[in-house]
Amino acid sequence: KPKSRIVWDNELQAIKIQAWWRGTLVRRTLLHAALRACVIQYWWKQKLAELLEKKRRAMLQYYAREKWAVVRLQSWVRMWRVRVRYCRLLHAVRIIQVYWRWHNCHTRGIFRGSYELTASQLGLELEIFLGSHICRITDCIPFPIKN
16 A cells, blocks of 8 residues: 555544544533533422422411411300300399399298309299299200300
């Protein structure tokens, strides 16, 4: 073979080796960049999931606190309504007692009574003795409580 041709073949082989090496370096660089991008994307997805979980938990706590406040307010209103009704009944009982005490002093009759207060009702038992007449009153007054 002529010497110029051997040099030319060696240069071609050197160019091929250099091209192969540059391709290897580029592929390795691209692989490292792709791996780094995957690591960053994985980290970002984890952070996003954590942020969403924190937001979901905060909304759940807010919802629970709001419902608890509503239930508490409803119970206060119900308790206030029962108390108002109880106070009205107690006032009525006291008016009846005062009237009958005054009546007993003037007619020499006897008035006895008792009441039982439970969570859902007021039970009244009244016995009125006027000479030979006896009047018994028994009544249960329910409170308007939502079960």
